[in-house]
Amino acid sequence: MNNSKNFFEIFSLPEAWELDFEALDTKFRALQKVLHPDGYANKNDFEQRLAVQTAATINQAYQTIKNPLSRAQYLLELKGLDADQESHITSDGQFLMNQMLLREQLSEIKANKGPKQALTALSIDANKTAIAIQNEFASQYQVEAYNEAFSTLAKMQFATKFVNDISELEADLEEL
Amino acid sequence: MALLQISEPGQSPQPHQRKKSVGIDLGTTNSLVATVRSGIEAILPDEQGRDLLPSVVHYIPEGVSCVGYEAAEHNSTDPLNTLSSIKRLLGRGVDDIKTLGDTLPYEFTSDEGGMPRINTAYGVVSPIQVSAEILRKLAGRAELALGGMLDGAVITVPAYFDDAQRQATKDAATLAGIKVLRLLNEPTAAAIAYGLDTEVAEDESQQRLIAVYDLGGGTFDISILRLSKGVFEVLATGGDSALGGDDFDHAIANWLRIELAMGETLDVVEQRILLEAAKSAKQELSQKEQVEIEVLETALVLTREKMHELIDDLIEKTLKACKRSMRDAKIDVNSIDEVVLVGGSTRMPSVSEKVTELFGLKPKCSIDPDLVVAMGAAKQADVLVGNNTDGDMLLLDVIPLSLGIETMGGLTEKIIHRNTTIPVAKAQEFTTFKDGQTAMSIHVVQGDRELVSDCRSLARFELQGIPPMVAGGAKIQVSYQVDADGLLNVSARELSSGVESRIEVKPSYGLSDNEITQMLQDSFSHARDDMRLRGLREQQVEADRMLEDLRAAIEKDGQSLLDDSELQCLHLALDELQQLRENSEDHRQLAAQIETVGKTSEEFAARRMDASIKQALAGLSLDDALK
Numbered sequence: 001m002n003n004s005k006n007f008f009e010i011f012s013l014p015e016a017w018e019l020d021f022e023a024l025d026t027k028f029r030a031l032q033k034v035l036h037p038d039g040y041a042n043k044n045d046f047e048q049r050l051a052v053q054t055a056a057t058i059n060q061a062y063q064t065i066k067n068p069l070s071r072a073q074y075l076l077e078l079k080g081l082d083a084d085q086e087s088h089i090t091s092d093g094q095f096l097m098n099q100m101l102l103r104e105q106l107s108e109i110k111a112n113k114g115p116k117q118a119l120t121a122l123s124i125d126a127n128k129t130a131i132a133i134q135n136e137f138a139s140q141y142q143v144e145a146y147n148e149a150f151s152t153l154a155k156m157q158f159a160t161k162f163v164n165d166i167s168e169l170e171a172d173l174e175e176l
Numbered sequence: 177m178a179l180l181q182i183s184e185p186g187q188s189p190q191p192h193q194r195k196k197s198v199g200i201d202l203g204t205t206n207s208l209v210a211t212v213r214s215g216i217e218a219i220l221p222d223e224q225g226r227d228l229l230p231s232v233v234h235y236i237p238e239g240v241s242c243v244g245y246e247a248a249e250h251n252s253t254d255p256l257n258t259l260s261s262i263k264r265l266l267g268r269g270v271d272d273i274k275t276l277g278d279t280l281p282y283e284f285t286s287d288e289g290g291m292p293r294i295n296t297a298y299g300v301v302s303p304i305q306v307s308a309e310i311l312r313k314l315a316g317r318a319e320l321a322l323g324g325m326l327d328g329a330v331i332t333v334p335a336y337f338d339d340a341q342r343q344a345t346k347d348a349a350t351l352a353g354i355k356v357l358r359l360l361n362e363p364t365a366a367a368i369a370y371g372l373d374t375e376v377a378e379d380e381s382q383q384r385l386i387a388v389y390d391l392g393g394g395t396f397d398i399s400i401l402r403l404s405k406g407v408f409e410v411l412a413t414g415g416d417s418a419l420g421g422d423d424f425d426h427a428i429a430n431w432l433r434i435e436l437a438m439g440e441t442l443d444v445v446e447q448r449i450l451l452e453a454a455k456s457a458k459q460e461l462s463q464k465e466q467v468e469i470e471v472l473e474t475a476l477v478l479t480r481e482k483m484h485e486l487i488d489d490l491i492e493k494t495l496k497a498c499k500r501s502m503r504d505a506k507i508d509v510n511s512i513d514e515v516v517l518v519g520g521s522t523r524m525p526s527v528s529e530k531v532t533e534l535f536g537l538k539p540k541c542s543i544d545p546d547l548v549v550a551m552g553a554a555k556q557a558d559v560l561v562g563n564n565t566d567g568d569m570l571l572l573d574v575i576p577l578s579l580g581i582e583t584m585g586g587l588t589e590k591i592i593h594r595n596t597t598i599p600v601a602k603a604q605e606f607t608t609f610k611d612g613q614t615a616m617s618i619h620v621v622q623g624d625r626e627l628v629s630d631c632r633s634l635a636r637f638e639l640q641g642i643p644p645m646v647a648g649g650a651k652i653q654v655s656y657q658v659d660a661d662g663l664l665n666v667s668a669r670e671l672s673s674g675v676e677s678r679i680e681v682k683p684s685y686g687l688s689d690n691e692i693t694q695m696l697q698d699s700f701s702h703a704r705d706d707m708r709l710r711g712l713r714e715q716q717v718e719a720d721r722m723l724e725d726l727r728a729a730i731e732k733d734g735q736s737l738l739d740d741s742e743l744q745c746l747h748l749a750l751d752e753l754q755q756l757r758e759n760s761e762d763h764r765q766l767a768a769q770i771e772t773v774g775k776t777s778e779e780f781a782a783r784r785m786d787a788s789i790k791q792a793l794a795g796l797s798l799d800d801a802l803k
Contacts, residue, residue, distance in 0.1 A: 011793075012793055026796060029405075029570065030793065030795065030796050031789060031793070032570055032572065033568070033570050033792065034788040034789060034791070034792045035785060035788065036570060036571075036572075036660070037599060037660040038358070038559070038560060038570070038571060038660065041358055041560035041561070042195075042327075042328065042357070042560060042561055042562045043725065043781075044774045044777075045774070046774055046777075046778050046781060047781045047785075050781060050782060050785060052599045052659045053599075053601070053657075054785060054789075055599050055660075056598075056599040056600050056601035056657060056658075057601070059598070059600050060600065060601060060602075062597075063596065063597070167503065170503075171499075174496075174499055174503075
C-alpha cells in the first residue's frame, strides 16, 4: 500500500475532527475483506507478509481515527504539532486543580472499596467533562487555532485517563 | 463457452481440484479432526468410528507405543510414562510447573531454555513433542480418510493463550509435518460453526451480539463477538488458560482424599486412582442427582449439591471473567443476543445454570460442545485453503493479553493493548543512555499487570551494532508486529544512520528454530527415503499451487498491471518451474525455482493488492451513488 497516504486518505475520508463513523466502518470492512491475511493464507510468504503488514496498517489507521483522543492527537500531528504523549502539560490552573480534587475522590473510593453510588456519580461527571473537552477541541480545531487545540489535547489526555481509571476501579469492585 | 482443458494424466496440475484441508481441535482432554465434505463439516472418526482421540501418549523405551484410547488404558498402571493433559504445559516455563506440579504427576527435568521436559521410559520429551504425536495421529487419520497429503490445517488454540503457548502449538504442528494455515481461537471457531445457521443471513442489516462460553478440560475462554453481514468481529476476549474440567476433578479428588482420611502426600498411582474416580463421578452427576463412588475398597456417596459446593469457586471465577470481557467490549449483559456453550465441561448442569443466570438467556448448545470447535475450524480451513472462494466471510480477531516492555523499576509499559484487532503493528523509539553505547537489551512481556514480575516473559532482545554516538544521539525504532495467528515479531532499526540493528531473539520458553530442525531430522533419520519423498511431494504441491495461482492472476491482471517485459520475465520463470515440476526429482532444485518465481512476482503481488484496495473503495462509492 502507498505509504504516503495518511490515515484519513486510506479510507478516502476528509481530514477533520467530525467523522462519518458509518462510512468509516463500511470502508474498514470493505478493505479488510480484500486484504485480510485470511485471504492470503494459501499464497506465498511474500504475499502473506504483505497482507499482514497492510492489514495491520488499516487496523492502526482505523483505531487511530475512530478513538477521539488518538484522532485529536493525529490531526495535530498532521498539522506539524507532534503530540508526544505526556510531554506537554496544560497551563489551565483551574482545570488542574479540579483534576486533583477528582483524583482525590477516586483514591478515597478505592481505599474504602466503595460506595458504588459515589463511583457511578463520579463516572457520569467524568464522562461529561470528557465530552466538554472534546467539544472545546473541536471548535478550536475548526477555526485552525492549533496551538490552543494542542493545549486542550493535554486536558483530553488527563480526562481520558481519569475515565479509564474509573472504569478499572468499577471492574475491580465488581469482582470483589 | 470456455473449452475444457484436458492435460496428460499425471503431468499437469488439475486446476480447481479441491484441496485437502482440515480443522484440528488440539484439546487438553480430547482432540479431534474435521473436514468439509460437499459443503458440510464432518468429524473424521477413527477406524472404530470414534470421533474423539483422547490427548494421551504412552511411551515405552523404544519410543511412542500408542496415542489415544489405547494410551489412556495405561493411565493407572504406568502413570509416569502415560502423558495426559499435556496442553497445560505447552509454552509454559519451569516456574509455572510449581503451581501446576501437584496436578501433573510427572518426573520433570528442566533445561537451560527454561522449558520443562518430562522424563519417560523413552527418555526426556518436551510438551511440544508430545503434542506433535497427538497432531501426527490426527493428521494420519485425515490423510487416510481424504486419500493423500494435506494441503493445510487450521489448528485451534484457547483464545486466552499467550504468545509462547501459541508458538509452542505451531511448533508442535511443524514437528508433526503439518502446514498450519492459521491458529484459530477456539471460541471464534465455535462461533463460525454456529454462524452458519441461517438466522443471521436472513436479515442482512441485522447485527447480533454473541457470547461464547468455552470451558474445556484445562482452559477457560469467554469471547464476545459481533456478527453482521458475514463479518465475525471479536470485541473482547478473556479467560484463564489454567482453569478447566481438570481442576474440578482435582477439587473432587481432594474431597475424596479427605473423606478417605488419606495423608497430604499420595503416591502417583493413588493420585491417578482418585482422579479417575473423581472424573467419572463428575460425569455421572451430569445425569444423576447423586452417585456412589467405590474407590480403594471404600464406598462413598457424592451428591450433585456437594459437588457444586466443591467447584463453586471455580465457576465463580469464570463468571467474573465474563463480566470483565463485557466491560472491555463496552456492552451491557442485556444486549447479548445469544450465548453459546462450548467444551465438555459445559455439560455439567451447575455450569449451564450459572451461565443462564448471568446472561438471563438460555444458552445454545445445538451442536455437540465437544465437536463444535473442530467443525468451525474445518470450515475456516476450507476457506483459507482456497476451496470456498465465493464465501464472503471475514474474521476479525483480537490479541487477548496486552504486550509490553520492561521499563525502569520493573514496571511494564504497554505497547499493544489487549483486545486490539489483529494483525497489528506498533513502533517505538528508544535512545541510548551512555556515550558510545552500541548495544541495548529489551525485555518483552505479555500481560495486563503493572509489575513485570506479574506478567509473562516472552523474550529478551539484544540490539547490537548501534553506531557509537553521544548519549541520546542514536534513535532506535523497534517495531512490534502481531500477525493473524496472534504471534509476535520484532524488528529494530537505528534511524539516524539507517543501520539495521541485529536482533537476537531468546524466547523465554519454547524451542529455537534449530532445535525444531534437529528434531525433524531425528524423526526422519531412520527413514531417509521417506523424508526425501515427502520433501519432493511438498515442493510439488507448492509448485502446483504457485503455477495455478499466478497463471490465474496473470490472466486477470497481467495486461493491466505489468508491462510487456515484466510479463515476459514472469512467463519465463513460470515455464521453467513447470518444466522442473514435471521432470525434476530433486526437491532442492524445485524449491530454488519456487523461490525465484516468488521473487519475480513480488512487485506484481504488491500492485495487485493496491489495485484491489482501490477497487474495494471504488465499489463502495458506486454503491453510494446508486442509493
